[in-house]
Amino acid sequence: MDIIAAIATGSAPTAIGVVRVSGEGCFDLCGAAFAAESGRSFTDLEPRKMVYGRMLDRQGRCVDRGLAVRFPGPHSYTGEDCAEFHCHGSPVVLREVLSSLFAAGARQAGPGEFTKRAFLNGRLDLTEAEAVADLIDAESAAAARNAAAQLGGSLRRDFEAIYDQLLDVTSQFYAVVDYPDEDIEDLHPAALATALEASSATLRRLLDTCERGRVLKTGVRTAIVGRPNAGKSSLLNALAGYERAIVTDIPGTTRDTVEESVLCGGVRLRLIDTAGIHETADAVERLGVERSRQAVESADLALAVVDAAAGFTEEDEEILRLAARCPRWILVLNKDDLVPGYAQIARMPKDLPQPADVVCVSALTGTGLDVLADAVADLFPEGDVADGAILTNIRQQEAALRAQRAISRAAEALVSGMTPDAVLTDAEEALSALGELTGRTAGEEIVSRIFQRFCVGK
Known part of the structure; x- marks a missing residue:
């Protein structure tokens, strides 16, 4: 009898606290903690x-x-007898209830052990188990909806459809080989080619979602760039909703990158407020400027901030060219409360790279921030995440890529006229990779690594 118990609602005081128990025979000892x-x-x-x-x-x-x-x-979360105790969220009370369960014979659950038991007992596959962690960690509504769909089996259904299709053709081949006297229809190359192409197409579609999945899960790495006193730190503070970065009238206040996570247009942005980019003899400032350049080059999005009251300068032109190295960038004309930003658009040098959008804001008053949010949402559209068919982690991406490459090799072998057994060797490699995705063939090391990222009590 191995009964586990844990506090499922963390260690901070809350209105409601939950203690969970799981394991065959757990009901007999639960009476020690509840009457x-x-x-x-x-x-x-x-x-x-x-x-x-x-x-x-x-x-x-x-x-x-x-x-x-x-x-x-x-018929429980873990597939075995489970119980929950819902009381006031005092850490003292929760520890006392947990202590009673330990005294009666339960042990402390490890990280993710409840969900791991659900996987081992066939209640969840690995993609659904990973979706539990993604749902807990979700930082946007879109990320939560995607995780919820995956928890409902959306990815599992896609991968199992491919698995079953490949398994049908491989098992038919082995049946013909192992039972030559039986009346089993031979495996036709055309049927095998159709199965391989359909499987490859599904995997390509899923692999095409990897970048979108990364944005959903970790957010958009966003560099705020501009020359000193353009209002970069003020913009970060306005988007964050509090004074995250120091703002003064003295140019060069920000000498290193400052990071903050915000929701903008429903998109999670990992904002990086950079040092003002300009020529300087100060060694510390030069280091900050170099870090600013590096931040832009590694970002997914750049917000190039220009002081609308001062107009475009040669330094601004250099900064806009730097921002254009990003996959996406938005020109933000700040201090719209002093000078209408749109009046400066006509003065923008014509030979400069064109941004995805131009937005006029006042970081001081908040004017135009809603327009900026709309521009960000347009660049990173939510799309239809309700179906959950988006790969959201490296493990899934690598396994799907191995499966897709094995299927491609099998298709090439078939076209080149190689014998069916050579083709099916690659098909079986694809089956193994797909099995890792759902957990059918995942080793203990992979399973343990997945559940180590879970919190205790889940």
């Missing part, structure tokens, strides 16, 4: 129904009043 108001024993409580009662410490003394519920396996 139903009705007087019924825990094992006799109605399944999947909240019951009111007293939370007990090791000595059986009441430490709180709240609710408990039991979920008999296999």
Whole structure:
């Protein structure tokens, strides 16, 4: 009997706290931590129904009043008998309830052990298990919707469809070889080619989502660039909603990169406020300027800030050319409260790279920030993430890529006239990679690495 228990709601005081228990026979020991108001024993409580009662410490003394519920396996989150205790979120109370369960025979659950048991018991595959962690870590509504769809099996269905298709053709081939006297139809090259092409097309479609998945999960690395006192730090503070960066009238206040994560137009931006780019004899400032250039070159998006009150300068021209090295960039004409920014657009040098959009804002008053949010949303459209068919981590990407390459090799071997067994060697390699994706063939090391990123209690 291996029964695990953990606090599922963290260590900070909260309105509601939850303690979870899982393992065959756990209902017998749950009575040590909970006494139903009705007087019924825990094992006799109605399944999947909240019951009111007293939370007990090791000595059986009441430490709180709240609710408990039991979920008999296999129809539970982990696939085995589970229970939850819902009480006030005092860390002291939660620890006392947990201590009672330990005294009765449970042990502390490891990181992600509840979800790992759900995987091992066939309640989730690996893509669904990873979606649980993605849902907890989601920093935007789109990321949450994508994770929720994957938790519902969207990726699993795509990968299993490919797996089953390849398994059908390989098993038919081996059936013909192993049972030559049976009346089994031979594997036709045309049928195999069709199966390989369909599988490859699905994998290509999924692999094309990797960049979008990275943006959903980790956000858009965004460099704010401009010359000193253009209002870069003010823009970061305005987007963050608080004074994250120091702002003064003295040029060159920001000498190093300052980072902050914000939601802008529903898109998670990893903002990097850079040192003002200009020629300087100060060694520290020069180092900051060099870091600014590096930040732009590694960013997904650049916000090139120009002081609309001062107009374009030669330094601005250099900065805009630097911003244009980014895959996407937006020209932000700041200080619109002093001089209408759009009046400067006509004065913009014609030979400069054209931005994806031009936005006039006042970082001081907040004017135009909604327009900037719309421009960001246009550059990183949410699209249809409801189906969840987006690869969101390196493990999935690498395994899908190995599968796609193996299928491509199999298709090339088929076209070149090689024997079916040579073709099917690559098809079986693709099956192995697909099995890693869903967990059918994933080794213990891969499984352990996945669940190590989970919090305790999940």
